[in-house]
Amino acid sequence: MARSRDPDKRPRKGLSRRAFLSRGAGLAIAAPIVTGTGLPAPQGAAADVKILGPGKVPVTLRVNGKTHSLNVEPRVTLLEALRTHLDYTGAKKVCDRATCGACTVIMGGKEVYACSILAVEAQGKDILTVEGLSASGKLHPIQEAFIEHDATQCGFCTPGFVVACKALLDRNPNPTVADIEKGLGGNLCRCGTYVGIRQAVLSAAKTMKGGRTDA
Amino acid sequence: MxxxxxxxxxxxxxxxxxxxxxxxxxxxxxxxKYTQDRKLPDMLYGRIVRCPYAHAKVVSVDTSAAEKMPGVRAVTVIQGPGKEIHWAGDEIVAIAATDENIARDAARSVKVVYEQLPHFVREEDLSEAGSQIKDPEEKTEGDPDKGFKEADVVSEGVYGLPVITHCTFESHGSLNAWEGDDKLLAYISTQAVSDVGSGYAQPLKIPAANVHILQDHIGGGFGSKFSTDRWDVEAAVLAKKAGKPVRMVLDRDEELKVAGARPSTFARVKVAAKKDGTILAWDSTSWGTGGLTGAGAPPLPYCWRIPYRLKHYAVATNIGPSRAWRAPNHPQACCITMGALEDLAATLKMDPLDLFLKNIEMTAPRANLYKEELLKAAEMIEWKKKWHPRGDTTPGHIKKGLGLSIHTWGGRxxxxxxxxxxxxxxxxxxxxxxxxxxxxxxxxxxxxxxxxxxxxxxxxxxxxxxxxxxxxxxxxxxxxxxxxxxxxxxxxxxxxxxxxxxxxxxxxxxxxxxxxxxxxxxxxxxxxxxxxxxxxxxxxxxxxxxxxxxxxGGRDELTNQGVGGAQMVEVAVDTETGIVKIEKFVAVQDVGYLISLKTAESQMYGAIIMGISYSLFEEKIMDPTTGRMVNPNMEFYKLAGIGDIGRIQVHMVMNKEQDERGVIGLGEPPVVSPGAAIGNAIANAIGIRVPNLPFTPDRVLAALEKRGGLS
Structure with missing residues (x-):
């Protein structure tokens, strides 16, 4: 039935808020080091942890090949930084807690939920947003396929889906329908464009490099 | 001419x-660009402080800490001391600040003292509703008593659909900027660009002609975005106070709690018939809630002209207001009616498709159309080959079943x-x-x-x-x-x-x-x-x-109203886990003169997927103790994902006769039938009716338990 809620079966979207907090991830966001419990000590919670904030800190983000410098509080998410502090409004805020995928961007080659990554954590990594896919003014084959198969209605989830498809096809250029359903299981749509999306991914795969012929 | x-x-x-x-x-x-993507120079961010109680009186409101906070530019009290609050999440204070996070901090610093009052939030069991029940609406047509007297068989059943939410992906919101003292520019996420401005004009006491509404794209409405909301108007008030534009956008939890809900409907139904399947009479007692106002009576029996007696109780609850939800009242009426007829067919040991066809004249004036659509859908899903009497008797824990439904809508x-x-x-x-x-x-x-x-x-x-x-x-x-x-x-x-x-x-x-x-x-x-x-x-x-x-509108000859539509579905139910899987879903739909085939088909797919979603996953779950919604997020207010929809096939009826009708709307009709068709398919698969949507594993297992456990 339901798209898998099992974390192991869901597409990897980088760090969740929870995973981020438990790892400390190089920042002192008050990740307590639990000792004497028999549990493994959290990774990265070492002496080199740098305290940031609570005031604004300088942040440098590399988005679609361009470098942006901004000054934001450490609590600002990558999604807020993109949408509010820069002008990349393609990624959308819907659930704001790593469930729906409307904010999907590719960071360091992996798709992530931008709502659940802090901007300070996204530094030093290449970030690709939906705007970056057609930066030259020409639509990407995935985008063309979304139009051809009408894989968009209101369009609010569409940028997230397009980016998630890009990540999926980068990893698996020749997906089956089952691969697509698994690979895009971390994105949701309210208008119900999934039939078009399935077709769009198959057809984009074909355009991009031969693709499967049995699906 | x-x-x-x-x-x-x-x-x-x-x-x-x-x-x-x-x-x-x-x-x-x-x-x-959507409303949420809009920015204006010096724009402020709005936040609403909401009441955490389902029923309470405001005793005091202290906004002093918020007002002193750096970055806060305006604060207004929406409902002050003495006001009675009727649902958790209602608006108390509005704040505008230079930064979204500052606005959140400021909202958290507001101190409101409430006097809690008793609340009522769960209406599924009518016997617990007590004084919350309003006077019943009663209606009789034809002579149902005669039908029940002449009947060989009377089939009885209970059916229900809980409150669900709209969950539009773009939450409700607006960006409001004053141009001078009495002219307002509002980017607002709305289904009514022409008319929504009057919702600002009245409370703000400015001429409606002075409200300029703009919206390029809207991230979903489904019936929840016809008017301005209090938060929009308060945002305009804040904007005036601060002298700067204010964007007010709801968070997901606010969206699910207060910005859209479909009324519930539950019903106990009796249907009378002769041995040969001739349907004679209908009797139902239904109830439901859409918040304080209860819920209007659904049009029962739906699509079928059966002599009937109806009783409907509206139940007042503290769950928050309801809004029009794609085909208001139709999915509820459809699910109850088609469920009761499928149960009747099972009682008669008849194929429900035969029962429908035998009585098809009762669907006048669209009897011929329904017949044609049912036969086409049956061909697409191979009904005659795949249908079996209630209860899949093949070995193993995966049980398959077929279900069907018809629906109607206006659409002029x-x-x-x-x-x-x-x-x-x-x-x-x-x-x-x-x-x-x-x-x-x-x-x-x-x-x-x-x-x-x-x-x-x-x-x-x-x-x-x-x-x-x-x-x-x-x-x-x-x-x-x-x-x-x-x-x-x-x-x-x-x-x-x-x-x-x-x-x-x-x-x-x-x-x-x-x-x-x-x-x-x-x-x-x-x-x-x-x-x-x-x-x-x-x-x-x-x-x-x-x-x-x-x-x-009204008599315009280029457009028309009154479509039919038939849907059939095959499900596979795992009787060990209670998980329902959609195997194949087919839909046949007339739509008059069809202009844009590709987007029309997308409306069909989308409505069916939304239907699968509300049939299997969606429910606004209220906690009777706290009076709050317990799942105001997208982890637990679940929507169907791309792997949940099975294979969907749609067929648009396109011919000369349809062309001659004129153009008819399509957004709503195909979302009406899925709950009914899926519920019927599950009953056909496992041999017993699962009374209430959504058909989650716990409900399926409970029904199986009632039948006597696993087969």
Whole structure:
């Protein structure tokens, strides 16, 4: 039935808020080091942890090949930084807690939920947003396929889906329908464009490099 | 007299065919701007402080800490001391600050003291509702007593649909900026560009004409975005106070708690029939809630003219207000009716398709259409090959079953006016204060205009989403496609005829004998006497052609109402886990004169998927102790994902008869039947009715337990 809620079966979207907090991830966001419990000590919670904030800190983000410098509080998410502090409004805020995928961007080659990554954590990594896919003014084959198969209605989830498809096809250029359903299981749509999306991914795969012929 | 009639199949180049939506490139590239994407210089961010209690009285409100916070620019108390609050999440205080996070901090610093009062939030068991039950509505038609007396069989059942939410992906919100003292510019996420402004005008005491509404794209509405909300008006108040624009956008939890809910309906039903399947009578007691106002009686028995006796109780609850949800009251009525008829068929040991066909005259005036649609759907899903009597007896824990349903909807076009301009450079624009909810409104307008003017779709510029354009109705009730296509047709026919008059002398022809085809103006059937569209328009000189066309709603002959539609589904139920899987879903739908086949099919797919979603996953779950919604997030307010939908096949009924009806709306009808068809398929698979949606594993297992456990 339901798209898998099992974390192991869901597409990897980088760090969740929870995973981020438990790892400390190089920042002192008050990740307590639990000792004497028999549990493994959290990774990265070492002496080199740098305290940031609570005031604004300088942040440098590399988005679609361009470098942006901004000054934001450490609590600002990558999604807020993109949408509010820069002008990349393609990624959308819907659930704001790593469930729906409307904010999907590719960071360091992996798709992530931008709502659940802090901007300070996204530094030093290449970030690709939906705007970056057609930066030259020409639509990407995935985008063309979304139009051809009408894989968009209101369009609010569409940028997230397009980016998630890009990540999926980068990893698996020749997906089956089952691969697509698994690979895009971390994105949701309210208008119900999934039939078009399935077709769009198959057809984009074909355009991009031969693709499967049995699906 | 201009000929506005829709051209028949032999005389159309574009209408009824598959075309890509014209705003597709903007949507797939992230260029499409939604209200939430809008920014203005010096814009402030709005936040609402909400009441945590389902029923309470405000004792005191202290905003002093918030007001002192750096970055906070305006604070207003919406409901102060003495106000009685009737649902958790109602608005108490509004705040505007220079930064979204500061606004959140400020909201957290507001101290409100409440006196808690008793609340009631769960209406599923009517016997617990006590004084919350309002006086029943009762209605009788025909002689149901006679039917029950003459019956060989009386089938009884209980059916129910809980409150669900709209969960539009773009949450409700607006960006509000004052231009002087009494002029407001509002970007607002709305289904009613033409009319939403009056919702600001009244409380703000400014003329409605002074409210300028803008909206390029809307991230879903489904019936929840017809009016301004209190948070929009308060945002405008904050903007005035602060002297700066204020954007107020709901968080997901606010969206799910207060910005959209479909009323629930539960029913106990008895149906009487003869041994041969002749349906004789209906008796039902139903109840439901849509918040304080309860819920209106659903149209039972749905689609079938059976002598009936109805009793309906509205139950007042503290769950928050309800809103129109795609085909209001129809999914509820459909699920209850088709469920009761499927249960009757099972009691009679009849194939429900045979029961439907045997009594099909009771679906008049659409009996022939329903019959045709049922037979087509049956062929698509191989009903006769796959159907088995109730309860799949094949070994193993995966049980398969088939279910069916029919539905109806109105869908006549709303009042609409379109202003078409043909410029001397050959460009064409359509202007109307409509909105495209993702249904393809822009695309439909472009297709109709292009067809009428003999141009490619890309030659038409469609301008909507601004209330300064001619008025066009709100997008609700599946009225938009009929309205905008009729107004566009008339405007473009008039504009084209004016162009004919202009160029007739040059072609040495009678203007009435000209036609616009393939990018040319020519003498009908004689391409040798022609000129290109560009050459023709060049003759306009400095004065463009401007023509307006209307759809008058009500009796407009270019649009019509009253569709049918049949849906069938095959499910696989795991009797060990209770998990329901959609195997195949088929839908057959009439829609009158079809303009845009590709976006129409998308409406079908989308409605069916939304139907699968509310059938299997969705429920606004209220906690009786705290009176709050326990799942105001998307982890636990679940929506169907791409792996949950099975194979879906749609078939649009397209023929001369449908063409002659005129254009009818499609957004709602296909979302009506899924709950009924899926519920029936589950009963057919596991041998017992699961009474209430959503058909989650716990409910399926509970039903199996009642039947006596695993088979």
């Amino acid at each position: 201009p000929d506005y009639k829709w051209p028949d199949a032999t005389r159309r180049a574009l209408m009824g065919k598959r075309h890509s939506r014209i705003d597709g490139p903007d949507k797939v590239s992230g260029k499409a 076009g709303h009042v609409s006016e379109n202003r078409v301009t043909i410029h001397a450079d050959g460009s064409v624009s359509c202007e109307l204060a409509s909105q495209d909810l993702g249904t393809g409104t822009r695309t439909v307008i472009a297709i109709v205009a292009a067809e009428t003017l003999g141009l490619p779709i890309s030659a038409i510029t469609v301008k909507i989403g601004d209330n300064r354009y001619p008025r066009s109705g709100a997008s609700g009730g599946s009225t938009t496609v009929g309205g905008v296509s009729a107004s566009t047709r008339r405007a473009t026919v008039d504009a084209r005829d004016l162009l004919f008059q202009k160029v007739a002398p040059a072609l040495n022809a009678d203007a009435a004998k000209l036609e616009a085809v393939g990018g040319r103006i020519q003498v009908q059937g004689d391409p040798t006497k022609s000129m290109t569209w560009k050459q023709a328009c060049a003759r306009l000189g400095a004065t463009p052609i401007v023509a307006t066309g209307k759809c008058i």
